[in-house]
Amino acid sequence: MKYLFEGDNFGFTKQELHLFGGNYGFRKIDLTQVSKIYVYKGMLTKYPILTSIFGLCSIALVTYGLYWALNGMGNSVDLSELNGRGVRGTGALLLGLGFVFLAGERAFSLILVKRFILKVEFYDRNFELRSLKSLEKNNSLLRFIDFLMKKYPPQKLRIEANILEELKK
Incomplete structure (x- = not known):
């Protein structure tokens, strides 16, 4: 149609x-x-308070995970004894934290960016x-x-x- x-x-x-x-x-x-x-x-978003709580929790989780990965793990485990397994584990942890950080950033952008409704x-x-964004893109x-x-x-x-x-x- x-x-x-x-x-x-x-x-x-x-x-x-x-x-x-x-x-x-x-x-x-x-x-x-x-x-x-x-x-x-x-x-x-229809639920700005829940979205901001999700964003804050994800940012806090990323901060704690980075602190643990950079400080806590280095003090308790000698990476030379693990033959590279600890480095891979830390890399996987940082990659996971990166995804959580992007989810938190997206939550904040849903709250802060104003669009036509x-x-x-x-x-x-x-x-x-x-979703009037498509009308904005088409200049209509x-x-x-x-x-x-x-x-x-x-x-x-x-x-x-x-x-x-x-x-x-």
Whole structure:
């Protein structure tokens, strides 16, 4: 199907909003049934507190692991007696800690980086579509907001004040 505007998990036609789950459409919403639409900048995670706790724990784990690998292991084990096995073990530990560090860094980037978010309310359901990045890459986000402004009256459409100025730059 040809969409006027398509994101990672949604597509807009002239009369419908299609929500995707995985690679298939799981819901079609008639645009006349939408009660409110919000466009704003926000965090990429729905749970910022849990995400920050995960990030802090992973950074603490990496710090402790590096301290143990560089100080504790060197004092208790003579690496020359291990015939290279201790060096491989330390390398594997550091590689694992590198992956944990990247996971913690990603958690913090989900909190600190602000992206455009589309929130759709209809009847008693809310959908937050946190993937307007594809519209930003195609430089069609401003056209998408113009489409929404033509389609909906101001009482149904809420757009953050600074978004239009930021997009027109």
